[in-house]
Amino acid sequence: MNAPMNFEEGRPAGHVRERLVVIGNGMAGCRAVEEILARDPGRFDVTIFGAEPRVNYNRIMLSPVLAGEKTFDEIVINTQEWYDDNGITLVSGDKVESIDREHKRVVAASGRIEPYDKLLIATGSDPFIIPVPGKDLDGVVTFRDLDDVDKMLAAAGQGGNAVVIGGGLLGLEAAHGLNLRGMDVTVIHLMPTLMERQLDEAAGWLLKTELERRGQTILTGANTKEIVGKDGKVAAVRLEDGTEIPASIVVMAVGIRPATGLAREAGLDVERGIMVDDHMVTSDPSVLAVGECVQHRGMCYGLVAPLWDMCRALADHVTENPTGYEGSVTSTKLKVSGIDLFSAGDFSGGEGCEDIVMRDASRGVYKRVIVKENKVLGAVLYGDTADGSWYFDLMKKGEDVSDIREALIFGQAFASGGALADPNAAVAALSDDAEICGCNGVSKGQVVSCINGGAHSLDAVRSTCKASASCGSCTGLVESLLALTLGGEVESGPKTMCKCTSFTHGDVRKLIVEKELREIPQIMQELHWTTPDGCASCRPALNYYLLCAWPGEYEDDQKSRFVNERMHANIQKDGTYSVVPRMWGGLTNPKELRAIADVVEKFNAPMVKVTGGQRLDIFGIKKEDLPAVWADLNAAGMVSGHAYGKSLRTVKTCVGSEWCRFGTQDSTGLGVQIERMTWGSWMPHKFKIAVSGCPRNCAEATIKDFGVVCVDSGYELHIAGNGGIKVRATDLLCKVETEQEAMDMCAAFIQFYREDAWYLERTAPWVERVGLQYVKDALAAEGAVEHYAARFRYSQQFMQDDPWAKRAAGEHEKLHQHLAEVRPFPGAKMENA
Amino acid sequence: MIGNWLDIGPVTQIEPGTARTLPVVGGEEIAVFHTMRNEFFAIVNKCPHKQGPLSQGIVHGDVVTCPLHNWNISLRSGKALGDDEGCVPTIPLKVDAGRIYLLRSAVIGGDDQAEAA
Ligand SMILES: Cc1cc2nc3c(=O)[nH]c(=O)nc-3n(C[C@H](O)[C@H](O)[C@H](O)COP(=O)(O)OP(=O)(O)OC[C@H]3O[C@@H](n4cnc5c(N)ncnc54)[C@H](O)[C@@H]3O)c2cc1C
Numbered sequence: 020m021n022a023p024m025n026f027e028e029g030r031p032a033g034h035v036r037e038r039l040v041v042i043g044n045g046m047a048g049c050r051a052v053e054e055i056l057a058r059d060p061g062r063f064d065v066t067i068f069g070a071e072p073r074v075n076y077n078r079i080m081l082s083p084v085l086a087g088e089k090t091f092d093e094i095v096i097n098t099q100e101w102y103d104d105n106g107i108t109l110v111s112g113d114k115v116e117s118i119d120r121e122h123k124r125v126v127a128a129s130g131r132i133e134p135y136d137k138l139l140i141a142t143g144s145d146p147f148i149i150p151v152p153g154k155d156l157d158g159v160v161t162f163r164d165l166d167d168v169d170k171m172l173a174a175a176g177q178g179g180n181a182v183v184i185g186g187g188l189l190g191l192e193a194a195h196g197l198n199l200r201g202m203d204v205t206v207i208h209l210m211p212t213l214m215e216r217q218l219d220e221a222a223g224w225l226l227k228t229e230l231e232r233r234g235q236t237i238l239t240g241a242n243t244k245e246i247v248g249k250d251g252k253v254a255a256v257r258l259e260d261g262t263e264i265p266a267s268i269v270v271m272a273v274g275i276r277p278a279t280g281l282a283r284e285a286g287l288d289v290e291r292g293i294m295v296d297d298h299m300v301t302s303d304p305s306v307l308a309v310g311e312c313v314q315h316r317g318m319c320y321g322l323v324a325p326l327w328d329m330c331r332a333l334a335d336h337v338t339e340n341p342t343g344y345e346g347s348v349t350s351t352k353l354k355v356s357g358i359d360l361f362s363a364g365d366f367s368g369g370e371g372c373e374d375i376v377m378r379d380a381s382r383g384v385y386k387r388v389i390v391k392e393n394k395v396l397g398a399v400l401y402g403d404t405a406d407g408s409w410y411f412d413l414m415k416k417g418e419d420v421s422d423i424r425e426a427l428i429f430g431q432a433f434a435s436g437g438a439l440a441d442p443n444a445a446v447a448a449l450s451d452d453a454e455i456c457g458c459n460g461v462s463k464g465q466v467v468s469c470i471n472g473g474a475h476s477l478d479a480v481r482s483t484c485k486a487s488a489s490c491g492s493c494t495g496l497v498e499s500l501l502a503l504t505l506g507g508e509v510e511s512g513p514k515t516m517c518k519c520t521s522f523t524h525g526d527v528r529k530l531i532v533e534k535e536l537r538e539i540p541q542i543m544q545e546l547h548w549t550t551p552d553g554c555a556s557c558r559p560a561l562n563y564y565l566l567c568a569w570p571g572e573y574e575d576d577q578k579s580r581f582v583n584e585r586m587h588a589n590i591q592k593d594g595t596y597s598v599v600p601r602m603w604g605g606l607t608n609p610k611e612l613r614a615i616a617d618v619v620e621k622f623n624a625p626m627v628k629v630t631g632g633q634r635l636d637i638f639g640i641k642k643e644d645l646p647a648v649w650a651d652l653n654a655a656g657m658v659s660g661h662a663y664g665k666s667l668r669t670v671k672t673c674v675g676s677e678w679c680r681f682g683t684q685d686s687t688g689l690g691v692q693i694e695r696m697t698w699g700s701w702m703p704h705k706f707k708i709a710v711s712g713c714p715r716n717c718a719e720a721t722i723k724d725f726g727v728v729c730v731d732s733g734y735e736l737h738i739a740g741n742g743g744i745k746v747r748a749t750d751l752l753c754k755v756e757t758e759q760e761a762m763d764m765c766a767a768f769i770q771f772y773r774e775d776a777w778y779l780e781r782t783a784p785w786v787e788r789v790g791l792q793y794v795k796d797a798l799a800a801e802g803a804v805e806h807y808a809a810r811f812r813y814s815q816q817f818m819q820d821d822p823w824a825k826r827a828a829g830e831h832e833k834l835h836q837h838l839a840e841v842r843p844f845p846g847a848k849m850e851n852a
Numbered sequence: 853m854i855g856n857w858l859d860i861g862p863v864t865q866i867e868p869g870t871a872r873t874l875p876v877v878g879g880e881e882i883a884v885f886h887t888m889r890n891e892f893f894a895i896v897n898k899c900p901h902k903q904g905p906l907s908q909g910i911v912h913g914d915v916v917t918c919p920l921h922n923w924n925i926s927l928r929s930g931k932a933l934g935d936d937e938g939c940v941p942t943i944p945l946k947v948d949a950g951r952i953y954l955l956r957s958a959v960i961g962g963d964d965q966a967e968a969a
Pocket residue numbers: 042043044045046047048068069070071078079080081082113114115116141142143144162163164189192278281309310311312320321322323324326352354
């Protein structure tokens with residue numbers, strides 16, 4: 020540069036220098052200017068417009084400012100002196116209102132007109148406001164700049180209730196700050212998992228539990244319907260389900276949108292963000308753009324790390340040394356003191372992805388690394404994030420991790436420890452008094468002597484010295500010791516529940532009760548599941564075990580149910596459903612039959628069939644018609660027949676003493692009573708009952724899960740029969756004299772089966788596994804029948820609400836309705852279904 | 853420009869982990885998915901195996917398991933995963949300001965020009 024100098028100002032004469040105008044005095048805008056100055060300080064006359072009335076500060080530190088951990092002065096990046104020293108004109112508190120590309124100038128709100136040679140747009144993002152009634156009330160704030168923080172602090176000064184809408188990074192940081200400032204905070208999050216973009220279910224659950232422990236109320240799966248005002252100020256937030264949460268301040272933190280208005284109006288190419296090339300140049304060569312407002316190779320970013328790379332490429336370009344920006348891989352940390360959380364890359368799983376999971380329930384640690392084709396694809400860490408940057412680095416570089424695969428999850432120190440990378444070698448190196456099982460205080464020496472004493476399998480070790488019998492986190496260590504001590508002679512133990520755990524179904528059931536585990540992610544964390552969120556075989560099982568263990572408390576997890584149990588009907592091969600209304604004991608009447616006939620005609624059901632369980636099955640119902648079908652059936656007094664569930668199916672009866680010349684007891688009446696008592700209960704598997712009026716057994720009671728055969732002197736109660744592929748006749752459980760005793764025994768047997776069997780185990784294989792005597796003994800114990808029957812009846816209180824009625828009344832209506840219908844005619848309009 | 857995209861309503865109308873359907877008169881039914889990670893996808897509601905209604909399957913990650921015979925279909929590519937072979941057409945989708953848009957031409961199979969005129 021040999022431009023003539025203007026000695027008064029110590030810099031080249033203005034008209035020779037190019038004029039650079041920056042819109043946006045934020046993190047990207049100022050950083051870009053810094054980068055340019057570092058390369059060529061004399062190149063531009065710089066003018067920066069900032070809508071905010073202040074110098075540039077570190078926006079990400081607004082969270083610590085809100086939390087009272089930092090002051091504004093501590094987060095300023097560029098002081099007024101910086102602008103002055105570099106000859107930069109800062110026009111703060113003046114928003115640019117338009118860009119006149121033809122005359123190359125911008126016009127600000129104050130009327131100030133500034134000509135440019137190069138224009139840099141760095142307008143960042145605008146918080147997204149959900150369009151609900153009440154969004155404009157006084158007291159509804161966003162979380163983007165210092166003014167927002169001031170508003171929150173003013174509200175916090177008054178104390179009271181705060182509601183944060185949005186459980187992402189920003190929302191949780193706002194909630195944390197407000198909580199520390201003494202407010203009662205409720206976070207409303209639409210999705211089932213907090214920070215679902217960054218966290219999987221397991222980590223999201225840990226985070227939620229910790230935040231709840233700190234006194235915040237976290238509502239997931241909650242949809243805001245309205246912000247309720249009083250005298251023009253917010254008073255409460257109302258959810259779609261009607262819940263109302265009082266609030267003196269509402270923070271909207273549901274997401275951001277690139278601020279593209281100016282660019283769009285100026286006719287630049289804009290999609291989600293302002294379109295830029297690898298040099299941050301927009302569709303107009305004189306206009307550049309950088310930061311959150313841009314869209315580069317299809318991506319818009321909401322974190323600072325990409326901005327630094329963008330600014331570098333931009334400065335290289337304008338100083339004629341182009342390098343180019345190629346996009347960024349980002350990672351996330353939550354800035355809430357005391358919570359360590361790290362997430363990077365892709366963890367949605369999919370073809371060829373392998374999860375490596377490590378959990379340590381005692382320390383509250385969950386680590387998951389996703390590997391695909393020997394490369395790290397992503398990582399989610401909770402509780403111990405020390406290795407986050409290492410995984411992130413492996414991921415960004417795409418390094419081959421096959422050599423350290425075994426030790427990867429234990430972190431950098433372990434993986435690079437050479438010999439230690441072999442877990443067996445590491446265990447061999449432990450001293451004899453090293454503790455193996457923290458839960459039960461078992462040392463390495465004790466485990467080894469227990470193995471030498473004949474415990475040659477994991478299960479044998481667990482039952483002999485208790486190592487690994489509680490939470491399972493030392494299972495790997497015990498397995499290593501077995502391998503080291505026995506060489507190849509380790510016996511494989513009983514089958515584990517699934518590949519996600521080293522525990523059997525029985526262990527899991529026992530531990531759920533012992534440790535009072537009440538949620539699926541909690542079981543997975545406490546029992547050290549080796550997968551992030553289980554699989555299609557353990558999820559439905561755990562859901563059932565929890566339903567059974569905590570009746571009335573546990574909330575059924577719809578995501579863990581198969582389609583039939585979600586839709587309350589049986590899916591057929593053409594995608595339609597079959598509907599079986601309940602007919603108590605196989606009895607029906609003209610009203611019911613008429614309702615069924617009407618449904619068949621009204622909904623054009625192509626077939627109606629009498630089933631083997633003495634019910635009528637209506638075939639070919641479309642999913643969107645199901646609620647209407649149920650409503651019609653409900654109107655005639657019929658409820659769901661549960662022909663689709665792992666639940667009580669039918670009680671089949673014969674006509675018995677009321678009509679039949681052989682009949683000994685009222686088998687029909689008893690069948691109806693039993694069905695009224697047992698319907699709606701969820702079971703390990705489907706459960707069928709029959710009552711026959713005499714040993715001729717027309718109701719085929721001896722191939723049912725529970726069968727009653729009436730005799731002159733009372734009732735023979737049979738169990739564990741099965742038709743189907745492998746026919747099994749029942750075993751006689753006992754004989755009782757009265758109907759009441761038969762009912763009680765039925766309830767007790769069912770409850771014992773519900774509490775003892777494994778998920779998907781019918782009564783027949785269960786009894787063969789545990790032995791008939793075991794079942795007889797359990798029920799013969801003093802008070803056992805009363806005890807189990809009472810538990811069954813207690814749990815039935817919560818089960819016997821007709822799922823059809825709820826659906827017909829509109830529950831989960833979205834599962835059934837089409838979104839809309841598209842009619843592709845010219846000028847076609849969307850029709851709401 | 854706007855005419856190229858069909859606004860099919862707010863994101864909240866599809867519960868996370870589920871799908872809803874959009875029949876096209878004279879065309880294929882479209883299934884619009886909302887995953888647990890808050891991503892949205894649209895594919896034709898027909899399993900490449902035996903036309904199972906994919907909208908009724910269990911959604912995990914960006915995959916749906918067909919309710920009929922448990923094929924796994926990638927919502928991103930429409931391809932059957934694992935040892936199964938087959939592919940279901942995907943429909944370009946975008947989310948903007950809390951609303952879901954489908955690419956009009958992919959939905960109705962016509963060209964955009966006719967529509968814009
Ligand atoms: C509370 C909070 C916490 C965050 N925490 C993190 C974190 O932990 N990690 C992370 O990576 N990222 C975090 N972020 C995101 C990070 O702050 C942004 O990615 C970054 O600030 C984007 O920089 P930018 O320059 O594009 O936008 P901004 O920093 O927002 O700058 C844009 C500026 O332009 C101004 N402006 C807009 N339009 C005009 C106009 N027409 N005329 C004049 N001026 C205008 C705005 O007032 C604003 O000052 C956080 C954000 C917030 C709000």
